[in-house]
Amino acid sequence: MSVRLSKTFIFRDLYYHLSKPFWPGEYQQEILRKSINQELNIKLNQLERDNLRLRRLLDLQNFSEANKLNSSVISRNTGSWWKKILLNKGSQNGVSIGDAVIGPGGLIGIIENTSKLTSSVQLLTSPSSKVGVWNQRANLHGLLIGVGTKTPKLLFYSKNLDIQIGDYILSSPASTILPPNIPIGIIQSIDNESQPNTIATVQLTGKPEAIDWVQIFRIRF
Amino acid sequence: MRLHFNQYLPTISFLLIPLLIYWNPSWLSLMGYQAYWPIFWLLPWALIHGPFKSMLLGLLLGFILDTINADLYTQIPGLMICGFWFGKVGSLNRFNYSPIQFGVTAAIGCLICDVIYFSQIVIKLLLENSPLWFFFHGVQIIFAQVLLTSLLAPFFCKWLYFFFNKKYKLKI
Numbered sequence: 069m070s071v072r073l074s075k076t077f078i079f080r081d082l083y084y085h086l087s088k089p090f091w092p093g094e095y096q097q098e099i100l101r102k103s104i105n106q107e108l109n110i111k112l113n114q115l116e117r118d119n120l121r122l123r124r125l126l127d128l129q130n131f132s133e134a135n136k137l138n139s140s141v142i143s144r145n146t147g148s149w150w151k152k153i154l155l156n157k158g159s160q161n162g163v164s165i166g167d168a169v170i171g172p173g174g175l176i177g178i179i180e181n182t183s184k185l186t187s188s189v190q191l192l193t194s195p196s197s198k199v200g201v202w203n204q205r206a207n208l209h210g211l212l213i214g215v216g217t218k219t220p221k222l223l224f225y226s227k228n229l230d231i232q233i234g235d236y237i238l239s240s241p242a243s244t245i246l247p248p249n250i251p252i253g254i255i256q257s258i259d260n261e262s263q264p265n266t267i268a269t270v271q272l273t274g275k276p277e278a279i280d281w282v283q284i285f286r287i288r289f
Numbered sequence: 290m291r292l293h294f295n296q297y298l299p300t301i302s303f304l305l306i307p308l309l310i311y312w313n314p315s316w317l318s319l320m321g322y323q324a325y326w327p328i329f330w331l332l333p334w335a336l337i338h339g340p341f342k343s344m345l346l347g348l349l350l351g352f353i354l355d356t357i358n359a360d361l362y363t364q365i366p367g368l369m370i371c372g373f374w375f376g377k378v379g380s381l382n383r384f385n386y387s388p389i390q391f392g393v394t395a396a397i398g399c400l401i402c403d404v405i406y407f408s409q410i411v412i413k414l415l416l417e418n419s420p421l422w423f424f425f426h427g428v429q430i431i432f433a434q435v436l437l438t439s440l441l442a443p444f445f446c447k448w449l450y451f452f453f454n455k456k457y458k459l460k461i
Binding site: 215 | 360362427434
């Protein structure tokens with residue numbers, strides 16, 4: 069019986085080599101990838117709608133497409149003392165102090181002040197920046213503090229927490245100041261020696277020194 | 290009609306400082322940090338006009354720059370001290386307007402402004418009981434800014450001094 073079975077494997081392997089040139093090529097793979105992307109997009113839209121509906125039920129902060137405003141960066145002062153960028157949309161366009169600014173990759177800062185035509189963004193890297201964030205995997209809240217460098221510090225107010233290098237940092241889902249669940253960064257290193265808090269260094273996913281276009285999330289209560 | 294360009298150059302160049310700060314040319318930076326642009330204007334102007342006028346101009350310049358950055362800290366004291374000191378330096382006979390003297394004077398002026406600004410940030414952080422994580426980064430900014438300002442000052446300051454000086458009149 070086993071000999072008979074093993075002999076058939078030869079034919080199977082032979083068929084493998086003979087049929088190889090006729091296998092579905094790159095084109096079929098692309099069709100497959102596109103259909104998977106479509107399926108994922110449909111799922112994502114559905115989940116976003118569900119999320120929005122549930123947030124409304126819970127009376128939490130929610131952000132729709134109507135609250136988003138595209139803007140370009142017209143001045144970049146990411147070096148020096150002032151970690152700021154200047155945007156070409158101001159109070160005339162409905163931008164107000166405290167609105168969140170999101171670039172490719174995630175949250176990059178908060179609107180600090182506005183003029184009629186422009187608005188200034190305080191970046192997360194600024195030493196004046198303090199933002200409440202959420203560790204998605206460990207379900208922990210922390211405080212992201214800018215220190216002037218490209219990697220802000222993340223402060224957790226207790227020790228021996230279940231945080232790991234590579235954990236994603238997002239804006240808090242219960243935040244009333246920032247849009248919920250916006251990616252902010254990834255934990256790069258953890259300082260376990262510090263007392264009495266746990267301090268981590270965060271690599272931001274949004275790169276303010278390189279982006280030209282951002283989205284302003286107008287916060288409406 | 291022939292105009293003396295030099296007559297308007299101080300005003301035009303003064304108005305260009307905020308625009309230069311907004312423009313923030315990244316190709317003219319050291320370790321990602323910019324030179325302290327107001328010094329390049331204030332130094333040649335103060336060398337010609339003396340300490341008291343320059344101190345007032347330092348106040349005005351600081352006021353404008355503070356409105357640009359719109360944060361809790363101010364650049365006014367640093368620029369006023371620099372204006373006064375640059376004016377005093379100009380009245381000394383020993384200042385012979387060499388590139389090295391421009392470079393060293395601008396570097397000291399930049400250091401004064403940066404240290405005063407940095408002290409304000411440190412005091413605020415200490416009052417808030419916030420950790421001084423910013424300290425080393427602040428020292429790095431001061432180092433880069435002072436070095437770059439001293440390297441560029443001989444070019445910018447000497448050029449502006451030449452145009453601000455009434456002895457040389459460029460007609461357009």
